[in-house]
Amino acid sequence: MPRKRVFYEDWQMECCGTPFAVGDEVAWRLVAHDAEGVREGHGYGAExxxxxxxxxxxxTAGRVRAIDLVHQEYLAYTDQRALERLDRAREPSKTRGPVILPSPYSMEPVPGAHTLEAVDTCPKWFEHQEPGRDPGPHRIRRAQGVLVTLELPDGTPPEPGDPR
Incomplete structure (x- = not known):
């Protein structure tokens, strides 16, 4: 039977997904990566x-044959002035009503610095290492989602969403 590698992003699972395990039957709406996305490394090798x-x-329906948790390394920078504003806003005596501030953190993915960790089940919630208070740059590691090997039944359309 044919197999397809599928990327399930962390936020998609956390928002509306249902956790699954190796051996489960699943049915998902799949969107194919275009050639440019594959060249740029989108989806960590998924189709x-x-x-x-x-x-x-x-x-597209199939049986889950493998699940790999995808971790990506980032260079994190902390804007000290923005962090100080955020700290002041958290003091109840200095704030009235809601306060909207930009994040004091910026992160850049480190090219090629991702790892795959074989797991038996997909988590509902993913671990995200938060940047520290130091200005940086410093490296952090964040879960991005899971890379799933999906076994497709014979006669499954070659492209996701193909009604044949």
């Missing part, structure tokens, strides 16, 4: 990604 907020009307 398609799960789209819970739109995408094709047709679901």
């Amino acid at each position: 398609a990604w799960v789209e819970n907020h739109g995408g094709p009307d047709q679901e």
Whole structure:
């Protein structure tokens, strides 16, 4: 039976996904990565990604044969002035009503610095290492989602969403 590598992003699972395990039957709306996305490394080697907020009307069904948790390393920078404003806003005596401030953190993915960790089940919630208070740059590691090997039944359309 043919197999397809599918990327399930952390936020898609945390928002609207249902955790699954190796051996489970699943049916997802898949969107194929275009050639440019594959060249740029989108999806960590996956042919398609799960789209819970739109995408094709047709679901692709299959059996989960492997799950790899994807971790990406980032260079994190902390804007000290923005962090100080955030600290002041958290003091109840100095704030009236809601306060909206930009994040004091900026992060850049480190090219090629991702790892795969084989797991038996997909988590509902993913661990995200937060940047520290030091200005940086410093490295942090964050879970991005899971890379799933999906076994497709014979006769499954070659492209996600193909109604054949």
